Ligand SMILES: C[S@@+](CC[C@H](N)C(=O)[O-])C[C@H]1O[C@@H](n2cnc3c(N)ncnc32)[C@H](O)[C@@H]1O
C-alpha cells in the first residue's frame with residue numbers, strides 16, 4: 338500500500354492517567370422490569386401469542402412510568418441545516434437547500450436540565466449565528482455537552498460559553514492525514530487552518546476533563562492514510578480515533594468510485610495496520626471500527642481497541658441510552674423512550690425522523706407525553722415493522738455492530754429504496 342508522507346507534525350504524546358472507569362447503568366432497564374406493560378408483553382409472548390394483531394387489539398396502554406420525563410436521557414440537537422464545507426461523501430453536498438437555523442430565543446431550554454445534549458451529528462452546528470447563545474442556555478440548565486464539528490471556523494468564531502460548559506466529548510471530523518487527501522474530500526476545507534484550530538481547542542480545554550475524538554470517514558481515496566492516522570493524532574493528545582466506513586447515500590461518481598465494498602480486503606488490512614500501530618507503539622490513543630469487533634471479538638468486544646481500556650467508558654450516547662439488552666422489544670432499541678432529536682425547524686422527532694410536534698408551538702413536556710409520541714412508542718413495541726428499515730438504528734445506535742462482511746451495510750436504506758424504485 339502506498340504511504341503518503343505526513344507534512345504536519347503534532348505535539349508530543351501525553352500520558353493517560355490511570356483512573357478506574359465507572360460504567361453507567363441505564364435507569365430505564367430497571368423500569369422495564371417493574372412495568373406491568375413489559376410484564377404483560379412478556380407473558381403473552383411467553384404464552385406463544387403473536388406479537389402483532391392480538392396484542393394490538395388489546396390496545397395496551399403504555400404505563401406512565403415508561404413515558405416519564407425522567408427516562409429522557411439524551412437530546413440530539415441539530416441547530417442548523419447546512420454546512421460551510423461540501424464533503425464528497427456527505428448528504429449535505431447533495432442537498433440543494435439554503436441553510437436554516439434554529440431560533441434559539443423562541444425555545445424554553447429547561448427540558449435540557451442536567452440531560453446529555455449531543456449537538457450536530459447531521460449538519461455543521463458551529464455555523465449557527467447564535468451558537469454562543471445556545472451554549473449559554475445549555476450551561477444555564479447544567480446540560481452535559483457532546484459536540485461534533487468539522488472545526489473549520491473555530492478561528493473565526495467566538496464561543497466563550499464553551500469554556501464554562503460541562504463538556505463530555507468533542508469530536509472533530511477529519512478524513513485524512515495529508516493536505517492533499519483532506520482537501521480533496523473536505524471540499525472548501527483548509528487543512529492547516531483546521532489542524533491549528535483543533536490544536537488550539539485541545540490546548541484550551543485540556544483541563545476540562547472532556548475527551549476528544551476524531552472521526553475519519555474511510556473511503557477508497559483515503560485508505561492509504563488509515564494506518565498513519567493513529568500516530569498522527571496521538572501527537573495531538575486525542576483520546577479516540579473512530580474509523581467510519583463510508584455509507585453511500587447518493588449515486589454521485591465520486592461516492593460510487595470510492596465505495597469500500599469493492600476494495601474491502603484493502604479496507605480490512607488498512608484497519609489491521611492501524612490496530613498494529615496502536616498495539617506495537619503502546620499508543621495512548623484508542624481506535625474503533627465495527628470491523629475490530631467482528632475480527633477480534635475477545636480483544637475488542639465493543640469494536641474498540643485501546644491499551645488503556647479500563648480508563649474510559651467509550652460507548653456513544655446512542656449505545657449507552659438508546660439500547661437495552663433486557664427490554665421485551667425485539668431489536669432492543671429503546672430510543673423513543675429515552676431520546677429525542679430537535680431539528681432546525683423546532684420539530685421534536687422520535688427515532689430521529691418521526692416528528693411529534695414543534696417546540697415553537699408546544700412545551701417539551703406536552704410533546705413528550707403526547708398521543709403522537711405514545712402511538713409511536715406502542716408501535717415500536719407491538720409492531721416493530723417500523724424498525725426493520727431503520728438506518729438510525731443500524732448506523733448510529735448500533736454502529737459498532739455493523740456487519741462489515743455484508744454489502745447491505747455500505748449503502749443507506751434511502752438510496753437502496755431509490756435504486757429499487759428506479760429499476761422497477
Ligand atoms: C454529517 S457530519 C455532521 C457534523 C460535522 N459537520 C462534522 O463533519 O463532523 C457527522 C459525521 O458524519 C460523517 N459522514 C459524512 N458523510 C458520511 C457518509 N456518507 N458515510 C459515513 N459517515 C459520513 C462525517 O465525516 C462526520 O464525522
Ligand code: SF4
Pocket residue numbers: 419420421422423424427428429430459460461487510
Ligand atoms: S463538514 Fe460535516 S456536515 Fe459538512 S459536508 Fe462535511 S461531513 Fe457533511
Ligand code: SF4
Pocket residue numbers: 668670671672673687688689717723724725727729730
Ligand atoms: S424505528 Fe429505529 S430508532 Fe425507532 S425504535 Fe425502531 S429501531 Fe429504534
